[in-house]
Each structure stands twice: as C-alpha cells, then as structure tokens.
Amino acid sequence: MQDAIERTEEYVKQNMKEYKDATHDWFHIERVWKTAKKIAQEEGADMFIVEMAALLHDIDDFKFNENGTTLKSKSWLESLGLDSDTIDKIVHIVENISFKGSAEENKIQTLEGKVVQDADRLDAIGAFGVACAFTYAGYKNIPIFNPAVEIRNNMSFDEYKKNEGSAINHFHEKLLLLKDRMNTKAGKFLAEDRHNFMETYLKQFFKEANGES
Numbered sequence: 148m149q150d151a152i153e154r155t156e157e158y159v160k161q162n163m164k165e166y167k168d169a170t171h172d173w174f175h176i177e178r179v180w181k182t183a184k185k186i187a188q189e190e191g192a193d194m195f196i197v198e199m200a201a202l203l204h205d206i207d208d209f210k211f212n213e214n215g216t217t218l219k220s221k222s223w224l225e226s227l228g229l230d231s232d233t234i235d236k237i238v239h240i241v242e243n244i245s246f247k248g249s250a251e252e253n254k255i256q257t258l259e260g261k262v263v264q265d266a267d268r269l270d271a272i273g274a275f276g277v278a279c280a281f282t283y284a285g286y287k288n289i290p291i292f293n294p295a296v297e298i299r300n301n302m303s304f305d306e307y308k309k310n311e312g313s314a315i316n317h318f319h320e321k322l323l324l325l326k327d328r329m330n331t332k333a334g335k336f337l338a339e340d341r342h343n344f345m346e347t348y349l350k351q352f353f354k355e356a357n358g359e360s
C-alpha cells in the first residue's frame with residue numbers, strides 16, 4: 148500500500164508539470180494531501196483511499212480536461228494492480244470532487260470523498276485562496292475587480308464554466324460559499340479561520356476600492 152502511494156506521488160509530480168497554472172501545481176496537491184490525512188484521522192476514514200484520491204484529485208480536472216474523462220487516473224490505478232472495488236472508490240472521488248457552480252448538486256457520497264473534497268476546498272480559501280483567486284484570474288486574463296460586473300449567486304455548471312467576471316466576483320460566486328459546504332466536522336472547524344481571513348481581506352479591499360482607506 149505504501150509503495151502504491153509513493154509511486155502515485157511520483158506519477159502525479161510528473162503529471163502536474165504539464166499544467167501551466169500555479170494554482171494547480173504539485174504544491175497544491177501536497178497541501179491537499181496533508182490536510183486530507185489530518186481530516187481523515189479525525190473522521191476515521193480509510194486512509195489509503197483518502198491518500199490516493201487526494202494525490203490524483205486534479206489529474207482529470209474538468210477545467211483542464213474538456214471531455215471530462217477519468218481515464219488517466221483509472222488507468223494509472225489499474226497499472227498499480229489494485230482491486231476493482233478500491234479503484235472504483237478512488238475514481239468516484241476524482242470524478243466528483245470539483246465545485247461545478249453554486250446551483251449544482253454535490254455528488255460525493257462516501258466519507259473518504261467528503262474528506263478529500265473538504266481538504267481541496269480548504270486550499271481554495273484563506274490566504275492561499277486569496278493568492279489562488281488572483282493567480283487564476285491572471286492565467287485567464289480576467290480583471291482583478293470590475294465594479295460594473297454584477298455578482299451572481301446561483302450559477303449552473305455551464306454558466307460557471309463560461310463565467311468571466313473578475314477575481315473579486317470569484318470570492319462571492321465560490322470562495323465565500325465554501326465554508327457552509329464543508330462535509331465534515333473537522334473540515335468545518337478548519338474552514339472558520341480561513342473564511343474569517345477572507346472576510347477581513349475583502350473588507351479592506353472594498354474600503355480601498357471606495358476610497359475610504
């Protein structure tokens with residue numbers, strides 16, 4: 148089992164080099180992996196499934212992989228010779244982990260999936276969340292802030308994918324919603340601090356935007 152984890156770590160490290168987005172680099176995976184282990188311990192989840200899914204969770208991301216297949220993660224798991232039940236459990240997580248817009252239903256059903264999803268969401272909020280929101284906007288050539296763009300709160304997956312807006316819109320359309328969408332008790336607890344930090348950040352941001360600071 149340990150061998151499978153180590154080999155997967157190496158495989159993912161190599162794979163993430165292809166992504167030209169600093170918000171989805173190996174270090175994001177490493178942070179999610181660490182946080183997922185911590186939550187899994189507190190929640191009593193299956194550690195092997197959690198670690199493998201955390202390592203592979205962005206390999207087939209819909210934002211980078213338009214046809215939405217999970218072939219990469221699945222064929223990797225098959226090459227490790229894992230049993231099909233274990234493979235299915237891991238692939239279920241990889242397939243369903245992404246936030247696909249605030250109006251879309253969450254398809255994650257297993258405790259292990261909930262743990263990894265929480266860990267991934269935690270990395271999207273807090274200080275890293277702020278950094279990633281602007282980095283992603285830069286990558287997509289989206290403005291930092293555009294007062295003329297209205298904030299939408301109930302987006303379908305299609306609207307969410309096509310959404311341009313601004314980095315600040317992204318806080319309202321995704322990041323500030325994540326605290327209440329944590330699946331586990333441990334995840335909710337960790338989200339509090341990070342959420343409060345973003346609120347403080349935005350308060351200051353709008354003070355400056357309005358010439359009040």
Ligand code: NI
Pocket residue numbers: 175179204205267
């Ligand atoms: Ni991720």
